[in-house]
Amino acid sequence: MSEALLSQLAQRLSRPVSAEDRQRARLHLLDWLACVAGARDTEAGHLGGEISRAGWERATYAGNALEMDDVHRTALLHPGPVIWPVAMSMGSAAMEQRLDGAVRGYEAMIAVGAALDAHHYAHWHPTATAGVIGAAAAFGSLIGFAPVEHAQAMANSASVAGGLWHMRHDDVLTKQWHIYHAVRTGRDAALHVHYGATGPKGILEGPQGLFAAMTREPGQLADAGEGWLIHQVSFKPFAACRHAHPAIDAAMELRKAGKLEAPFQVETFADALAFCDRPDPQTELEAKFSIQHAVAVVAAGRDAEPQDFTMDVVGELADLRAQVSVAEDPAITARYPAHFGARVNGLELVDTLGDPERPVSQDRIAEKMQTLAKLGGVKDADRAISLALEGHDAAAIDSMLEDWLA
Structure with a gap:
């Protein structure tokens, strides 16, 4: 009888994390801090500030609010806003312990997410x-779990996994609540195993397990071989749904060449249309999920920053937006999700800025911190950059988060 999938994954989590892996994790820490800083004065940021005195817990609502959080393409999920609050949640943990916990949390979350199918993603x-599984892995790493404990903690968290997409139909904070739930549930699952709880390690592939209940054609757990999956995660340079990024990127390339002219014809993959075909957005959230508005933003000379998706700008760009048509290209859909692509007025990009094939630099992520800190009224962006990329004082980051979200 083969070993349970979560037991196999737990064995992978027991590997040592290298200095190179930790440095990669620092880039994602900085990216998450930038997202939190930019969202501190939003509705989500204020709500997070009401939840707890602990900076990590307050930040659970802010980390995803701007739609600029990191993303893994084939798993179709955002690890950063879930994993970093957990990795920063043990005040006694040193910086290296937190970075290691994050690497392991990303690994578990992406590995399982990549096995979920199109039916799952539709609902x-x-x-x-x-x-929840990634959060359990991250906190288990902080505690110092052996593989058997890691497997049981991930199993118990998986037993209550969920989160329906229906919230996309309303202007609500349910998406941020999902993140808070994942953080707390996964963390609590690990804590309970630490005190003696046990869990069903076959919960993924079992006859009444997660795959049976939530998928039709589950795939294999993602595996980077001897490396870690965090190196496959993409950064988001634009303040919109990731499905709109390929069209933004192609439009910007045309604009740089002086060739972005109306009318604008966008061809992209099917999921981009399912999530982002919104010719007439009625809220800021809908604007971030609108390919039409995203292309209009670029055509207007803007850079797809958070302020470009406010209702004032939505009103200003109505005429440009009306000149944007969108359609599926089956060839682009066939390459998805391994490649997020789009064609705008004939210019096709197979991969999008921020993906591993077209990486953004450390300087670009630091610039993102500066930009979003200014948006959120945060004064210590330089300090945040230094602490994330070079610092070893984890407690200083804790205090900084508490100050930002007080």
Whole structure:
């Protein structure tokens, strides 16, 4: 009888994390801090500030609010806003312990998320479904779990996995609540195993397990071989749904060449249309999920930053938006989700800025911190950059988060 999938995954989590892996994790820490800083004065940021005195817990609502959080393409989920609050949640943990916990949390969350199929993604929010498992892995690393404990903690978290996409139909904070739920549930699952709880390690593939209940054609757990999956995660340079990024990127390339002219014809993959075909957005959230508005933003000379998706800008760009048509290209859909692509007025990009094939630099992520800190009224962006990329004072980051979200 083969070993349970979560037991196999737990064995992978027991590997040592290298200095190179920790440095990669620092880039994602900085990216998450930038997202939190930018969202501190939003409705989600204020709500997070009411929840707890602990900075990590307050930040659970802010980390995803701007739609600029990191993303894994084939798993179709956002690890950063789930994993970093957990990795920063043990005040006694040193910086290296937190970075190691994050690497392991990303690994578990992405590995399981990549096995979920199109049927799952049509109904379930994978950042929540797989997020509880990643959160359990991250906190288990902080505690110092052996593989058997890691497997049981991930199993118990998976037993209550969920998060329905229906919230996309309303202007609500349910998506942020999903992240809070994943953080707390996964963390609590690990804590309970630490005190003696046990869990069903076959919960993924079992006859009444997660795959049976939530998928039709589950795939294999993602595996980077001897490396870690965190190196496959993409950064988001634009303040919109990731499905709109390929069209933004192609439009910007045309604009740089002086060739972005109306009318604008966008061809992209099917999921991009399912999530982001919104010719007439009525809220800021809908604007972030609108390919039409995203292309209009670029055509207007803007850079797809958070302020470009406010209702004032939505009103200003109505005429440009009306000149944007969108359609599916089956060839682009066939390459998805391994490649997020789009064609705008004939210019096709197979991969999008921020993906591993077209990476953003450390300087670009630091610039994102500066930009979002200014948006959120945060004064210590330089300090945040230094603490994330070079610092060893984890407690200083804790205090900084508490100050930002007080």
